[in-house]
Amino acid sequence: MQFKHPELLYALFLLLIPIIVHLFQLRRFKKEAFTNVAFLKEIKQNSRKSSQLKKWLILCTRLLLLAAIIIAFAQPFTSKNDTFNIEKETVIYIDNSFSMQAKGSQGELLKRALQDLVANVPENENISVLTNNGTYKNTTIKAIKNDLLQLGYSSNQLGLESVFLKSKTLLGKKKGTLKNMVFISDFQQSGTNFNPDLDSLTNLHLVKLEPINANNVSIDSAYISETTPTNHQLKVVLKNSGNPIDNLPVSLFNGDNLIAKTSIEIDKVSETTFSFPSNEVVNGKLAIDDVSLQFDNSLFFNINNGSKINVLTVNGADDSFLQRIFTTDEFNQVSTSDNALNYNIIDQQHLVVLNELASIPNALVSALKHFTSQGGSVVIIPSAAINIPSYNLLLSSYNSNFGDQIVSEKRITTINYSHPLYKKGVFEKQVSNFQYPKVTSFYEVVSNSFSSILNFEDGKPFLYQNQNVFVFTSALNKDHSNFKNSPLIVPTLYNVAKQSFKTPEIYYTIGNDNAFEIETQLQQDAILSLVNNGISIIPRQKYFNNKVIINTSETPDVANIYNIKNKNETIKNVSYNYNRSESNLAYRDFSNLENVSKSNSIADVFNTIKSDAKVNALWKWFVIFALLLLIIEMLILKYFK
DSSP states (O other), X not given: OEESSGGGGGGGGGGHHHHHHHHSOOOOOOOOOOSOHHHHHHHHHHHHHHHHHHHHHHHHHHHHHHHHHHHHHTOEEEESSSOTTSOEEEEEEEOOBGGGGSEETTEEHHHHHHHHHXXXXXXXXXXXXXXXXXXXXXXXXXXXXXXXXXXXXXXXXXXXXXXXXXXXXXXXXXXXXXXXXEEEEOOBOOSSXXXXXXXXXXXXXXXXXXXXXXXXXXXXXXXXXXXXXXXXXXXEEEEESXXXXXXXXXXXXXXXXXXXXXXXXXXXXXXEXXXXXXXXXEEEEEEEOOSSOSTTSEEEEEEXXXXXXXXXXXXXXXXXXXXXXXXXXXXXXXXXXXXXXXXXXXXXXXXXXXXXXXXXXXXXXXXXXXXXHTTOEXXXXXXXXXXXXXXXXXXXXXXXXXXXXXXXXXXXXXXXXTSTTTTTTTOSSOOSSOOOOEEEEEEXXXXXXXXXXXXXXXXXXXXXXXXXXXXXXXXXXXXXXOGGGSTTHHHHHHHHHHHHSOOOOSOEETTSOEEEEEEOOOOTXXXXXXXXXXXXXXXXXXXXXXXXXXXXXXXXXXOEEEEEEETTEEEEEEEEEOXXXXXXXXXXXXXXOOSOEEESOHHHHHHHHHHHTOEEEOHHHHHHHHHHHHHHHHHHHHHOO
16 A cells, blocks of 8 residues: 555654543542442442443544544555556557558458557557557657558568667656557567567567468569570469468469469469560569468569670780670670770770780770779789789779789689679589689789689689779689689679679569669759659669669569659669568467567557556545544444443
8 A cells, every 4th residue: 555645644643642631631530428338449440440441442443533534634545566656658569561461350450450559548648659661759649540540551571679679769768767568560470589678667568469360372573584585484483371272373464464374283382484575575563362461462573675784895815705705695795905995985884804904004094993983893804924013003993902923823712602793593502512723823912802702722812803893813814724614704704794784673672772773874963763653753873974873772662663764754664572571471479488468459458558557546445434433432422331
């Protein structure tokens, strides 16, 4: 029991007054003469015993009466804990990711959760609300009720650790406040563990909403598996997280036109293939019919007219191996000797290859520095006998230099599998029984600020990258190396060229860091925009002489095919799709999580929060007790003989 005004309890010292009055009565007894003294003594003794008992009863009732009145004025009460008089803060996280589209017993999980939230949170209570794509700080349900009831789904799914950290910032740094965090979600399974660090004044309530079934079919991915002079083969991968399906229709659209349809049988994973002409521009959409989650029932992609990559090879030696790699179907290759080089065409290229030049002229050094500053890429292949100072004049701009030439046979034994040149589509796994190429001489590198791609057996670099410059440390002609005969040469130089101009992929995933390049000429202050159905988005972009590098991450936030426009001119199309990580309806198990309140009902959680802070006033009972004592005292005075 606790008191609202405990200072009034000092009045209990007043109980000494009736005690003093009863113990030190000032009344004197008067003697009377009587003939029968023996009888008088007996009457006197009986009267004194009766009087003493009556006095003690009256004393007790008056003490209790006075104490009850004093305690009633102090306003006693009880509560479930001792935090009733502490300032309270509440943060509510509402998971509006796509997995909340799943159906519960009363409809879609998100829609039902929002209705329960509005119904159970007091209208004028100060709260903060956090969603995957928005924040409402220090507000009330009444103020944001309409916004909550109209809350849409977001492609951005926050991890629980991120939600916890954001909630802590919304709660503020004020000490001594009782903090309540309420996380409302289906809590999909992810690779990270959730171990919140809670103090004694922070309560975490997890409201786990469960769908009535975990069946879901999704279009997981699509890619061009094969290209011929006449056709593209589009392979489509579908995944199922529920019961096997014998007949699932899959449709392929080009724009609004249905161009193909097939049916597949799927247990966990299934694939199907579509074919369409290679010379046709396709604004494609794959679609399936699934009653569970809707966001992953379609996948947009597009095939644009192919953009060839411009490659300039400046030769001091035979470049036939380069011509076999940079074929005319994907590249526009220009081959020239260093003496016949037209410097005006350098800025029109995407990649420049210096093929075993004995010396790099100062004019070429200046041109290449400007070329790389504008986003161009350079490959440097030294000859067996070079003018080292002329090479270092160029290399010094990229924080490296050639040292002395070492004449010694070395094997190329180390491959950086994580490098972008080899990370995708080159190796299925790391190779241990590889037939290593070798060189008979190489140049030492005086620098530590580079990314190794291929290394010798002693760890020294054979091929390294610094910014957008790729440098071999040895000549590649057959007298000094057999690297030309190695399987590595084709993917290495091919991927260097392909990455020198990043043509748009067939689609991108919203939320990832995406980058691609558009070959176009822009007027001063002109910009490119992504346009779809009247929505125009200006992405982050950087303009160079003949191309624009576009970077996107969180935008656009709606899956569709977007036109890349320069004012009213459509240059290309690019597709964006939602991340498929939420398609698998598997959920976390919080049974081992301690010091956390777990529930599947929003109403129960907020009733618990209310009851924890509820105060039961007891002053009325003490007033009633005082009245009863007053009645008892009156009865004693009147009827006790």
